Amino acid sequence: xxxxDSDAAFVEFDRVQKSYDGEVLVVKDLNLQIAxxxxxxxxxxxxxxxxxxxxxxxxxxxxxxxxxxxxxxxxNDIPPHKRGIGMVFQSYALFPHMTVGENLSFPLEVRxxxxxxxxxxxxxxxxxxxxxxxxSRRPAQLSGGQQQRIALARAxxxxxxxxxxxxxxxxxxxxxxxxxxxxxxxxxxxLGITVVYxxxxxxxxxxxxxxxxxxDDGRIQQLAAPADLYERPENSFVAxxxxxxxxxxxTVVALxxxxxxxxxxxxxxxxxxxxxxxxxxxxxxxxGSKTLVxxxxxxxxxxxxxxxxxxxxxxxxxxxxxxxxRCRLNVHGNDEFVVKVPxxxxxxxxxxxxxxxxxxxxxxxxxxxxL
Amino acid sequence: xxxxxxxxxxxxxxxxxxxxxxxxxxxxxxxxxxxxxLLVLPLLLFIVITFIVPIxxxxxxSVYNDGFTVQKNLTTGEKTPIMVNxxxxxxxxxxxxxxxxxxxVALVEDLKxxxxxxxxxxAGTRINYELPxxxxxxxxxxxxxxxxxxxxxEALIELNPKWGDPKLWQVMRSASSNLTGTFFLAAMxxxxxxxxxxxxxxxxxxxxxxxxxxxxxxxxxxxxxxxILAYPIAHLLATLPLRYSNLLMxxxxxxxxxxxxxxxxxxxxxxxxxxxxxxxxxxMGLIGNDxxxxxxxxxxxxxxxxxxxxxxxxxxxxxxxxxxxxxSYVRAARSLGATSWTAFRRIYFPQTVPGIAAGxxxxxxxxVGYYITPALVGGSDGTLISNLIAFHMQxxxxxxxxxxxxxxxxxxxxxxxxxxxxxxxxxxxxLG
Numbered sequence: 001x002x003x004x005d006s007d008a009a010f011v012e013f014d015r016v017q018k019s020y021d022g023e024v025l026v027v028k029d030l031n032l033q034i035a036x037x038x039x040x041x042x043x044x045x046x047x048x049x050x051x052x053x054x055x056x057x058x059x060x061x062x063x064x065x066x067x068x069x070x071x072x073x074x075x076n077d078i079p080p081h082k083r084g085i086g087m088v089f090q091s092y093a094l095f096p097h098m099t100v101g102e103n104l105s106f107p108l109e110v111r112x113x114x115x116x117x118x119x120x121x122x123x124x125x126x127x128x129x130x131x132x133x134x135x136s137r138r139p140a141q142l143s144g145g146q147q148q149r150i151a152l153a154r155a156x157x158x159x160x161x162x163x164x165x166x167x168x169x170x171x172x173x174x175x176x177x178x179x180x181x182x183x184x185x186x187x188x189x190x191l192g193i194t195v196v197y198x199x200x201x202x203x204x205x206x207x208x209x210x211x212x213x214x215x216d217d218g219r220i221q222q223l224a225a226p227a228d229l230y231e232r233p234e235n236s237f238v239a240x241x242x243x244x245x246x247x248x249x250x251t252v253v254a255l256x257x258x259x260x261x262x263x264x265x266x267x268x269x270x271x272x273x274x275x276x277x278x279x280x281x282x283x284x285x286x287x288g289s290k291t292l293v294x295x296x297x298x299x300x301x302x303x304x305x306x307x308x309x310x311x312x313x314x315x316x317x318x319x320x321x322x323x324x325x326r327c328r329l330n331v332h333g334n335d336e337f338v339v340k341v342p343x344x345x346x347x348x349x350x351x352x353x354x355x356x357x358x359x360x361x362x363x364x365x366x367x368x369x370x371l
Numbered sequence: 372x373x374x375x376x377x378x379x380x381x382x383x384x385x386x387x388x389x390x391x392x393x394x395x396x397x398x399x400x401x402x403x404x405x406x407x408x409l410l411v412l413p414l415l416l417f418i419v420i421t422f423i424v425p426i427x428x429x430x431x432x433s434v435y436n437d438g439f440t441v442q443k444n445l446t447t448g449e450k451t452p453i454m455v456n457x458x459x460x461x462x463x464x465x466x467x468x469x470x471x472x473x474x475x476v477a478l479v480e481d482l483k484x485x486x487x488x489x490x491x492x493x494a495g496t497r498i499n500y501e502l503p504x505x506x507x508x509x510x511x512x513x514x515x516x517x518x519x520x521x522x523x524x525e526a527l528i529e530l531n532p533k534w535g536d537p538k539l540w541q542v543m544r545s546a547s548s549n550l551t552g553t554f555f556l557a558a559m560x561x562x563x564x565x566x567x568x569x570x571x572x573x574x575x576x577x578x579x580x581x582x583x584x585x586x587x588x589x590x591x592x593x594x595x596x597x598x599i600l601a602y603p604i605a606h607l608l609a610t611l612p613l614r615y616s617n618l619l620m621x622x623x624x625x626x627x628x629x630x631x632x633x634x635x636x637x638x639x640x641x642x643x644x645x646x647x648x649x650x651x652x653x654x655m656g657l658i659g660n661d662x663x664x665x666x667x668x669x670x671x672x673x674x675x676x677x678x679x680x681x682x683x684x685x686x687x688x689x690x691x692x693x694x695x696x697x698x699s700y701v702r703a704a705r706s707l708g709a710t711s712w713t714a715f716r717r718i719y720f721p722q723t724v725p726g727i728a729a730g731x732x733x734x735x736x737x738x739v740g741y742y743i744t745p746a747l748v749g750g751s752d753g754t755l756i757s758n759l760i761a762f763h764m765q766x767x768x769x770x771x772x773x774x775x776x777x778x779x780x781x782x783x784x785x786x787x788x789x790x791x792x793x794x795x796x797x798x799x800x801x802l803g
Contacts (some may be wrong), residue, residue, distance in 0.1 A: 080702075080705040081711075093697065
């Protein structure tokens with residue numbers, strides 16, 4: 001699979017390792033293939049190595065081991081200015097002593113482009129981000145969102161094949177951030193460029209990306225499309241990190257063969273309070289091994305028909321959120337079990353302190369590695 | 372109040388009880404303003420007494436000298452006018468008039484007064500500033516004035532032929548008025564001929580312009596050298612991790628904590644012809660023992676020692692400008708296709724210009740007026756204008772000359788400062 005993928009891969013990390021001090025590996029054995037025109041996000045908590053990966057791709061850091069390839073060619077020894085990779089920085093890095101127009105013209109100038117051609121391209125790039133009237137302003141005279149657009153236009157004006165973005169929306173307020181997410185996504189769709197995006201904001205990653213690489217501890221924990229990442233997390237870290245998650249610790253007591261409808265085997269797990277439940281065996285060992293069962297709050301239904309995963313739950317707290325009601329329950333001895341009850345017509349009204357029945361499908365519960 | 376707030380176009384805003392808003396504000400702030408003023412008052416007085424008044428005195432002294440008009444009794448403080456008759460004759464006859472018998476009569480009368488008031492030395496010294504050898508002329512004239520018989524012109528010229536020198540008469544004419552520009556002229560190697568026209572002094576006697584030129588050139592050289600040396604250090608300081616940069620900063624500041632004299636003498640030990648550097652080169656066989664390089668008591672010594680001493684004044688402004696420059700600017704430039712040299716030239720360097728300008732201005736102004744180091748290591752070749760000012764203050768006691776030189780120096784620096792403001796803008800000055 002790796003061979004067939006790498007033929008199509010435009011950007012490729014091949015067994016890349018990185019250490020700053022010779023003692024600790026910041027990036028451990030990174031393998032990642034990105035196809036041409038793809039929007040891939042590196043998502044992870046701070047210190048997980050995602051920005052280091054971006055800096056290695058841009059050429060500002062050298063890989064301690066392994067190859068980074070662009071279009072099939074190793075770029076390890078190519079200096080940053082010859083890589084032809086556009087980059088948007090978290091701080092925007094707009095040159096303060098130049099006007100917006102001069103900022104955009106800079107990459108064209110250093111490529112020895114003629115004045116007329118430069119002006120034409122700068123004008124087009126500014127129009128693209130709806131900033132056509134701002135060419136003669138200084139960056140300091142612009143708002144955060146405007147600076148963001150200029151930084152984006154500057155990274156795109158010399159028509160790079162790959163654009164890297166290092167938390168470009170981190171400094172904006174929520175509303176502007178969401179707006180810019182769509183704009184960046186639309187630019188990506190219309191220009192057909194390859195984007196490698198770094199963020200620690202999961203909703204940003206899920207909204208914009210074709211694929212998301214979840215980083216932790218210097219490794220990619222899971223690389224998948226946003227829907228897969230949310231619905232089919234492959235390990236406890238991803239399940240925890242992406243979205244809200246209920247976890248129940250237990251021990252595998254049995255594994256059955258599974259059937260054609262489900263993806264894999266169904267594990268019977270004995271939980272800490274002695275009860276058992278059934279869950280899809282995604283990443284757990286054989287009988288006797290510890291596991292962590294992960295269930296999304298919206299996949300749990302209240303007082304449905306009894307099934308293999310029916311259990312009693314005591315209502316501890318209710319939070320009204322308009323479209324749904326967030327209920328904190330005690331389930332199998334876990335006080336932090338959250339269920340989202342949709343505010344649909346005829347839904348059951350829970351009361352704090354009452355005991356109710358809840359249930360979930362075995363395939364919605366995933367038996368993962370213990371943390 | 373409602374009126375005042377709803378009508379912002381009304382310039383005379385008032386408070387709730389009808390007082391003008393501006394007056395109320397001034398009243399409310401008066402107390403804190405008074406306290407602030409009292410706090411700075413000691414410094415203000417100190418500066419006025421020790422700085423502004425002496426500078427005013429100096430400026431006055433450069434154009435005002437009463438050595439030929441007033442005798443001041445040092446014990447009583449009483450002031451007696453001298454050379455009155457001659458001054459009257461100068462008033463009645465225009466410049467360039469051949470001195471006639473009446474002029475010599477007046478001169479002899481004044482010489483007698485000089486004898487009585489014992490002011491011959493003082494008056495002679497004043498003329499001596501401009502016409503060397505005149506002091507003895509006056510003391511001798513005053514001594515013998517009583518015995519002279521008319522016609523006085525012939526009698527005086529017989530006593531000493533210098534009395535007939537038209538140049539002497541031109542100098543006495545200019546000295547007979549307290550306000551004079553001759554010191555400024557002399558400071559620019561200019562003088563007046565017998566007709567009162569301004570002309571250059573003989574080539575052999577031109578020292579001040581040459582020294583101003585040397586001071587200027589050496590200061591420029593020192594400024595450029597400190598810039599070249601300080602730029603990489605400041606960059607390192609600004610970019611290294613804190614624990615290393617702190618150590619480096621201590622090294623930069625170490626010279627500040629060492630006595631100026633110790634630093635200068637260390638350079639003397641290192642650079643003199645029997646010094647460490649020469650010994651080392653002889654030992655390594657680079658130069659012969661009998662042609663050791665002369666690096667001390669000339670320009671090289673002055674430049675090396677002053678560059679070292681003034682280096683921190685360049686490093687600190689540069690550092691303060693470089694520290695806040697985000698490294699992502701250069702990275703952005705590199706990712707946009709600029710080579711590291713282009714990124715430096717187009718992106719990093721322009722952002723450090725205010726620091727360069729501040730450091731250069733500071734070092735240059737300090738270098739132009741530097742005294743101790745050139746006095747110790749400069750020899751005859753490496754002295755600067757400040758050493759000549761000190762010479763006139765301490766040795767020749769021609770304070771007016773010293774004041775004129777110092778005023779020219781001050782004026783030059785003010786012009787530079789004005790130029791800097793026009794070119795870079797004083798608001799961009801960052802000194803740390």
